[in-house]
Amino acid sequence: MNPVTPFMPAGTVYGVLLNFRGELQALAPQMNEPPYKAPPTAPILYIKPANTWSAHGSAITLPANVPQVEIGATIAMVMAQDVCAVKADDALKYIAGYVLMNDLSVPHASFYRPPVKYKCLDGFLGVGPACIAAQAAGDPSLFTLAVHINGELRQSVDFANLVRNAAQLLADVSDFMTLHRGDVLMLGCDAGRPLVRAGDRIEISAPGFEPLRNTLVQEAA
Numbered sequence: 507m508n509p510v511t512p513f514m515p516a517g518t519v520y521g522v523l524l525n526f527r528g529e530l531q532a533l534a535p536q537m538n539e540p541p542y543k544a545p546p547t548a549p550i551l552y553i554k555p556a557n558t559w560s561a562h563g564s565a566i567t568l569p570a571n572v573p574q575v576e577i578g579a580t581i582a583m584v585m586a587q588d589v590c591a592v593k594a595d596d597a598l599k600y601i602a603g604y605v606l607m608n609d610l611s612v613p614h615a616s617f618y619r620p621p622v623k624y625k626c627l628d629g630f631l632g633v634g635p636a637c638i639a640a641q642a643a644g645d646p647s648l649f650t651l652a653v654h655i656n657g658e659l660r661q662s663v664d665f666a667n668l669v670r671n672a673a674q675l676l677a678d679v680s681d682f683m684t685l686h687r688g689d690v691l692m693l694g695c696d697a698g699r700p701l702v703r704a705g706d707r708i709e710i711s712a713p714g715f716e717p718l719r720n721t722l723v724q725e726a727a
Contacts, residue, residue, distance in 0.1 A: 514561065515559065520553060520691045520692065525669050526697065530669055532697045549670065549679055551679065558627065560720060566722050567629055567723050568722055574613070574703045575611060576610065576699040578608060578610060579699075580606075582692040583672060584690050585689045586601060590684040601672075605637045606717075610629075613701070634716065636716050643714060646693070650662065651663045651711060654711070657707070667696070668693060679691065704722050708722070
């Protein structure tokens with residue numbers, strides 16, 4: 507039997523901030539402060555470049571000057587074809603499937619302008635072992651996932667609590683930019699992201715998905 511090739515993105519991977527109600531509520535007081543003085547009206551995107559991608563089962567190295575990192579457990583949409591200016595009613599027709607992701611980042615305070623040096627370190631995006639076909643995955647608003655650290659449940663995420671559901675998010679993003687076939691768009695990460703350190707074993711699981719597992723290791727001195 508031939509081994510199954512782990513899924514890896516074929517295009518650009520985009521993260522999304524403030525797309526869970528809990529995260530939005532937690533940061534609401536900051537949104538009314540300068541320089542913005544109002545909540546965002548469009549999705550806040552950032553890129554996780556290829557240097558960040560870590561396959562399921564691999565060890566992710568923490569730099570010597572990074573004692574702990576935040577887990578960003580999420581599910582991402584993989585584009586089946588180019589997507590430009592689609593309506594929400596039609597948006598999910600453009601999705602090939604969904605994949606678990608662990609969007610790691612060094613803890614930081616800036617959410618309007620995600621800093622590259624905290625979010626784009628080498629290996630800082632765990633990528634699920636398989637892309638689950640859209641038809642098999644079902645309604646993304648019914649997705650739930652669980653985060654276990656060293657076997658202990660540390661976070662539960664319910665995608666019914668999205669600010670923009672999958673279809674609306676894709677419609678709003680495609681309104682100002684084209685997503686190409688193979689591009690990946692995360693649905694967002696909820697508040698209460700667990701902190702982890704070198705030596706911790708991370709498992710992100712969701713019904714119908716193969717679990718995503720990675721272990722953190724410290725950079726050699």
